[in-house]
Amino acid sequence: MDLAQILLAAQPHVPAHYRPGIGIIGSGGIVRGAHLPAYQKYGLNVIGIYDIQPAATQAAQAQWSTLRIFETLDELLDNPDIEVVDIATHPAQRVELIQRALAAGKHVLSQKPFAPDLSTARMLVTEAEQRGLLLAVNQNGRWSPAWRVATLLLQQQAIGSLLAVTHLFETSFAWRPGSPFDLIPHSTTYDYAIHWIDIIRCWLEDYQLSNVRAQEYRTPNQPLESKSDWGMSAEFSYQHGVRAFIHCIGGTETSRQGHPFWLHGTQGTIRGCALGNDFIELERDGVFSRFDLKGSWFPDGFAGAMGELLSAIAEQREPYNSARHNLLTLEMTLAACQSEDADGQPVAFEEVPA
Incomplete structure (x- = not known):
């Protein structure tokens, strides 16, 4: 592989003919400053967002005018147009949110670290695999x-x-x-x-x-x-x-x-x-x-992490950034x-x- 080929292969990849609905849980600065810009840049299909703080979701909607604000978590998880859930909360809430998203039949991209300890992490991996769903971790630095x-x-x-x-x-x-x-x-x-x-x-x-x-x-x-x-x-x-x-x-x-x-x-x-x-x-x-x-790492690395999950779903394989x-x-x-x-x-x- 020559220099040009390496640079081409290093770019984030999203599947050309697969644009599933994405729902985002959490609307902090990292979502507004990296997740949303990355998904907009690469043409991903973000349906809507939920956060316990309405002001945060309103700020996200100001960036993405068609973004739907979900009033409750259940409303987001019950939406049939959403196939993938992007969990971007602080660590304490992630385990429960991952479990609820998996129970709702959604593939998940979780912010890192995705669990507080190894036993919980292994439990989440097993649960996703038993449900036939993909659980990936937003280690976006891999695509910086x-x-x-x-x-x-x-x-x-x-x-x-x-x-x-x-x-x-x-x-x-x-x-x-x-x-x-x-x-x-x-x-x-x-x-x-x-x-x-x-x-x-x-x-x-x-x-x-x-x-x-x-x-x-x-x-x-x-x-x-x-x-x-x-x-x-x-x-x-x-x-x-x-x-x-x-x-x-x-x-x-x-x-x-x-x-x-x-x-x-x-x-x-x-x-x-x-x-x-x-x-x-x-x-x-x-x-x-x-x-x-x-x-650059922000936002392209974030597109790389989500793009790899979407590619893995489309190709029915384990993503490189799997849990x-x-x-x-x-x-x-x-x-x-x-x-x-x-x-x-x-x-x-x-x-x-x-």
């Missing part, structure tokens, strides 16, 4: 342009075998105090870094994870009223010395925020940046190939949180509570 190109390059062995994956966050969580995210335990890891944990899970799919160690900390410039730690670091150790690292500096003061990453292999290096100052380049045999990326595939991401995330609770002590992977 730079990460998607990196995934395709790895699949072609462009840099040989992986030696290490390294991620750095140059970002600020100054927006978090006073928001619901500030109240989520291990918010930086569990709600934010889970995207980076997930892409590590994808890139190191064929490697055996041995243990996880992680720490979280308050940055020196973090205000006293901020409850969740802004800084974190995590190391995922695989067999034969392969490592993956995440280092988050959550209090940066820079106008060039971004999330640079490096993939070092036995035959070359991939370096890039996602979610700010996006780029990606491949270095091999002293030759540098830089990709002219199309689109079953996402079990390992959740397990790795919970292991990191467990290590943080133990002040960075390594957690052997088989010891993660199920």
Whole structure:
């Protein structure tokens, strides 16, 4: 596959002749700022939306004039025109909403993480499979342009075998105090870094994870009223010395925020940046190939996640972002949180509570 073919393959895909009705549960900032723009851009069939706060749904309707506002959850779930439900609420409500949507016979795309623990996650996976329905997770970062190109390059062995994956966050969580995210335990890891944990899970799919160690900390410039730690670091150790690292500096003061990453292999290096100052380049045999990326994580990554679910429904297969595939991401995330609770002590992977 040449550079042009890789860029084409990296674009979000939606099935050409399948546009099922989509109902959205939740109408927060992420829905109005990413879900709806993505679905509009790619011509998806959004029927309507439900949220417990009427003002939120009215704001969504202002963006999408034909969007129907459902007065109750049952009204949305009972609508025969809706085949797929997009659950975009905070974590505490997701499990019940997934179960109700499945009971109503709907395929589901759930915001991440889709369950608070592994036993609940496995229960949801089993329930969906027994009902013959697809349950996918909105790990939209898998379709962020730079990460998607990196995934395709790895699949072609462009840099040989992986030696290490390294991620750095140059970002600020100054927006978090006073928001619901500030109240989520291990918010930086569990709600934010889970995207980076997930892409590590994808890139190191064929490697055996041995243990996880992680720490979280308050940055020196973090205000006293901020409850969740802004800084974190995590190391995922695989067999034969392969490592993956995440280092988050959550209090940066820079106008060039971004999330640079490096993939070092036995035959070359991939370096890039996602979610700010996006780029990606491949270095091999002293030759540098830089990709002219199309689109951005917000909103195109969100179209990628929903598009993959729709494609899987149309093709009667498991989606790449299925809840079953996402079990390992959740397990790795919970292991990191467990290590943080133990002040960075390594957690052997088989010891993660199920």
